[in-house]
Amino acid sequence: MLDIKALTFDVFGTVVDWRTSIIREGETFGRDKGLKIDWNAFALAWRGKYQPAMERVRAGDVPFTKLDVLHRQNLEEVLIEFGVDGLSEDDKQHLNDIWHRLQPWPDTVEGLNRLHRRFILATLSNGNVRLIVDMARNAGLPWDMVLGAEIAGHYKPQPEAYLNSAAVLDLAPSNCLMVAAHNSDLVAAAARGLRTAFVRRPGEYGPTQDFDQEAENDYDVVADDFLHLAAQLGC
């Protein structure tokens, strides 16, 4: 039987829809600036640099660096690749801060509020604290605590990210349910003793996404969205 005290959440893709959020803000920004950009391609290219940037930190090539800084370094590269020139510092900061303003999936806020009545809710994201705090204030996400990479000093899927989060909550890993739309995250969490919940977000990368469509392992819970997750957990 599960003895869950806290739910720990992956955020990008699981809680918020980063792709369409970037498209929406990008289109508005592009109109203002007279830019002709395929913002879907821009969002995917920017996100495509996410894992390689963190991998340099995980490998020890660079010291731990907040995701805001990695996002900004990646943005500079994507702007060059998309032939965008001459943006001001304020413009670049505005674009980088889109990650602080990502919008939740339609079921997210109601689902979290239902889950919050019974469980401690913490983020266990690679996003830095200020990014997650700003996002929560903007979108109304009822986190009890922001944990994950910046607090642990290690990016997922490194073990320290999961183990530190359970330790800060003063819980055994088996009292924590890791919630994610990504099989790799759940495999890493399970390897450290956390319980696992796969939530389907099949359109995270757009209609042609052909990975993470289904739970690929025997997780403790599999859910279609956060309302379905809440129902299965008795909330």
Place this chain on the structure above:
Amino acid sequence: MLDIKALTFDVFGTVVDWRTSIIREGETFGRDKGLKIDWNAFALAWRGKYQPAMERVRAGDVPFTKLDVLHRQNLEEVLIEFGVDGLSEDDKQHLNDIWHRLQPWPDTVEGLNRLHRRFILATLSNGNVRLIVDMARNAGLPWDMVLGAEIAGHYKPQPEAYLNSAAVLDLAPSNCLMVAAHNSDLVAAAARGLRTAFVRRPGEYGPTQDFDQEAENDYDVVADDFLHLAAQLGC
């Protein structure tokens, strides 16, 4: 002019009334167990061991230890001093967890909710994360983030506690307003560049308290309670 983005709060005494909370729970517990104890004296004795216990950590005599553990060690001593014998492990855990269930001052919840509309609200307490999270869930305190001793690995008034909290929020210390009912906390925060707000809690230690009755330095804000603080900050 102040350019405040986040308010960082001392918690014990400033946000919650630890003394009467311990008295109230202690009296109920004592009736159930048939104990004859002066719970006001018990609360003050328990709290009296707080600074000496942290001082052993600050001095490096013991490694960083969560406040829950220090509270428990102190509880064992106080129980002996008050002649209480034979409590079960569950009983002792129940008493130690009173700190997780401390009640807010009458103005706290409304004041924090007003301040929350405009400012990031973080705890900057010596309480460990789980203690502060449980307290917030129990009392309805709208923290965006739990910071302070456990996250910094240093107990206030060590500089790291203040500087780490600002850094995790990605703010300059001067963009953070430290809110406390204790002059010593504000002096230490100001020395690290934080802005300061003194909130009067003259009865924290009971009717005979003769210290921290008034702001003893030139703080940025002085308030009678959190509603008065909110009003002065335009909330």
